[in-house]
Amino acid sequence: MDALAKHALFVPxxxxxxxxxxxxxxxxxxxxxxxxALLTVALMxxxxxxxxxxxxxxxxxxxxxxPSAQPSPSPMAKDPSAPIGADEKQxxxxxxxxxxxxxxxxxxxxxxxxSADGLLSVPNGPDKTESLKFHTFHDPVRxxxxxxxxxxxxxxxxxxxxxxxxxxxxxxxxxxxxxxxxEVRIQSHPVKQGDNWVKTEHFPMHDxxxxxxx
Numbered sequence: 243m244d245a246l247a248k249h250a251l252f253v254p255x256x257x258x259x260x261x262x263x264x265x266x267x268x269x270x271x272x273x274x275x276x277x278x279a280l281l282t283v284a285l286m287x288x289x290x291x292x293x294x295x296x297x298x299x300x301x302x303x304x305x306x307x308x309p310s311a312q313p314s315p316s317p318m319a320k321d322p323s324a325p326i327g328a329d330e331k332q333x334x335x336x337x338x339x340x341x342x343x344x345x346x347x348x349x350x351x352x353x354x355x356x357s358a359d360g361l362l363s364v365p366n367g368p369d370k371t372e373s374l375k376f377h378t379f380h381d382p383v384r385x386x387x388x389x390x391x392x393x394x395x396x397x398x399x400x401x402x403x404x405x406x407x408x409x410x411x412x413x414x415x416x417x418x419x420x421x422x423x424x425e426v427r428i429q430s431h432p433v434k435q436g437d438n439w440v441k442t443e444h445f446p447m448h449d450x451x452x453x454x455x456x
Contacts, residue, residue: 384452
C-alpha cells in the first residue's frame, strides 16, 4: 500500500480533501498508463540489429539512394535524304572491295607494260586498231558466269574531243596467287549526238551478265 493510501486510512478527510485526493489518484494512474504505453511503443519500434545487419542496411541505403541508370536512347533512323559520304559511296559501288582493288592493280600493271608512249593498242574490228590512253577505272569489278573477272575502264582516243571515251573490258583469271589478263576488248565506243557523248555498246555489260564484287 503506497503512502497516499496509508494517509487516507488514518487521517480523517473533509469533503474537499477527499475530492482532491481522488483527483490526484486518477492523475497518477493515467500518468503510469501513459508511460507504460510509451515504453511499449518504443521497444516495438527499435528492433535489435547485428553489426553485419547494420552494414548490409547501410549498403542497401547507399545503393537505393543512387539514381538508377537510364536506358540509352535507341539510335535514330538514318535520314534517307541525308548526304552520303565519299567512303560510303565508294563502298556501295564496290570500289573498296579488297579483291577488286587487287584485280585493278593487275590491270593497271598490264596497261603500263603493254603501252607504247602511254598508248594501248586495241583491235576494233578485223581491220582497225585503236591507240588509246588510260583515263579511269569503272567500279565495281565484276565476275561473269564462267568465273572470269571483268574490269571496265575509260580510254581516250588520240586527238579525240574531251568527254569522248572508249570503254575497254579486261577479262582476268584467278591463278591462285595472283590474277592474269586473258583478253582486252572494246565494250563501247563514243558517238557524239549534239553536245553530248553517247556510248555505243559492242556487247552488253551489266549485273545480269557479270555480277558486281561487293
